[in-house]
Amino acid sequence: MKTKQTLTQQTVSLIEIPKPLDKLSESEIKRKACIGKIMTYTLRNLTSQFVDSGFEWLLPVALSQSTDPLWPDPGASIEKRIEVDIYGKTVRTTASMIIHKLIASSLAYPKLFILSPNIRIEKAERATTGKHIYEFTQLDFEARDASTKDVMILVEDAVCSLLTSLKRDMKDELTFLCRCDTIKLPKRPFKVYDRQELEAKYGADWEEAISQETSDPVWVTNIPREFYDFEDFKTGKWDNYDLFMPQYGEVLSGAKREWEYEKILQKIERDNVDKSNYALILKLAKEGKLKPTAGGGIGMERLVGWISGVEHIAETQPFPRVPGTVNEL
Numbered sequence: 099m100k101t102k103q104t105l106t107q108q109t110v111s112l113i114e115i116p117k118p119l120d121k122l123s124e125s126e127i128k129r130k131a132c133i134g135k136i137m138t139y140t141l142r143n144l145t146s147q148f149v150d151s152g153f154e155w156l157l158p159v160a161l162s163q164s165t166d167p168l169w170p171d172p173g174a175s176i177e178k179r180i181e182v183d184i185y186g187k188t189v190r191t192t193a194s195m196i197i198h199k200l201i202a203s204s205l206a207y208p209k210l211f212i213l214s215p216n217i218r219i220e221k222a223e224r225a226t227t228g229k230h231i232y233e234f235t236q237l238d239f240e241a242r243d244a245s246t247k248d249v250m251i252l253v254e255d256a257v258c259s260l261l262t263s264l265k266r267d268m269k270d271e272l273t274f275l276c277r278c279d280t281i282k283l284p285k286r287p288f289k290v291y292d293r294q295e296l297e298a299k300y301g302a303d304w305e306e307a308i309s310q311e312t313s314d315p316v317w318v319t320n321i322p323r324e325f326y327d328f329e330d331f332k333t334g335k336w337d338n339y340d341l342f343m344p345q346y347g348e349v350l351s352g353a354k355r356e357w358e359y360e361k362i363l364q365k366i367e368r369d370n371v372d373k374s375n376y377a378l379i380l381k382l383a384k385e386g387k388l389k390p391t392a393g394g395g396i397g398m399e400r401l402v403g404w405i406s407g408v409e410h411i412a413e414t415q416p417f418p419r420v421p422g423t424v425n426e427l
């Protein structure tokens with residue numbers, strides 16, 4: 099994370115901050131429309147693939163008592179957490195629907211996905227990473243009794259099938275964006291690295307280094323983070339994963355999940371997370387109603403940003419959400 103910021107600071111002046119629609123020139127509008135077509139195609143393609151694989155499509159929520167703590171995550175950079183009182187209770191805007199996913203998959207919808215708007219008020223200095231916006235959408239999915247391997251196969255199928263279809267159906271758009279020849283169909287299965295092995299090789303800059311070095315998408319596993327990702331207390335290893343795209347970076351995070359009460363409680367307390375915001379998931383775990391699941395979330399603006407070869411992912415947004423900048427729309 100530090101690396102990305104350091105490298106980005108060196109290239110600050112090279113990254114143009116995406117403008118709102120009313121400030122775009124004619125040629126910029128043409129480019130915007132082209133990226134919009136890639137977004138539409140990608141949304142239709144991926145949602146169809148999930149529906150065809152038996153996943154239920156849930157609609158998102160915006161306000162809940164329980165949302166992603168986004169802590170502890172060495173990459174997190176949240177400037178402000180939005181809380182508001184309604185009907186005498188404090189609710190938070192959705193940072194991610196991780197808690198909703200775990201409960202919904204356990205109780206009623208074994209395989210589910212959501213196009214989930216996430217609000218994360220990233221620090222203004224992240225305006226120039228090109229990878230951060232303060233409102234974005236995850237294609238967030240979860241499957242009961244799934245393993246890490248199952249999720250990897252599912253995601254590799256989805257990505258390879260999407261790229262094959264895009265190259266067939268969106269030639270004009272990809273050519274306009276100069277991506278027709280640079281996007282290659284990845285070799286399967288994607289390589290899997292352990293974070294510790296990358297840290298030993300590249301140091302703290304491993305995310306940037308592996309993204310630059312690889313010519314195919316790669317998985318990285320065993321990344322310490324929030325309480326809901328599965329951690330083997332005996333080995334100290336985390337059963338979780340990130341997907342990195344070549345010459346780009348992270349587009350997906352996911353994990354096999356914790357479901358046992360004692361472990362969840364211990365981790366929440368260890369991490370100094372406010373237990374009272376996670377009462378329901380703790381109660382369900384205690385009653386044995388929380389099931390083992392696995393899943394992940396694909397950042398749609400990041401994925402389409404990579405496909406389209408944008409400098410800044412806010413280029414994929416009709417109404418840019420660049421950290422530090424609030425436009426009228």
Ligand code: ATP
Binds near residue numbers: 171234395396
């Ligand atoms: P990063 O380390 O790159 O800041 P993260 O690891 O903190 O991101 P996650 O909590 O893993 O982010 O979020 C899941 C996915 O949502 C990410 O893999 C990414 O695709 C997307 N995402 C996260 N934060 C942002 C953001 N600020 N803007 C756009 N997409 C994001």
Ligand code: ASP
Binds near residue numbers: 195
């Ligand atoms: N979507 C992520 C997951 O499934 C959680 C997050 O948003 O960080 O693990």
Ligand code: MG
Binds near residue numbers: 340350
């Ligand atoms: Mg992540």
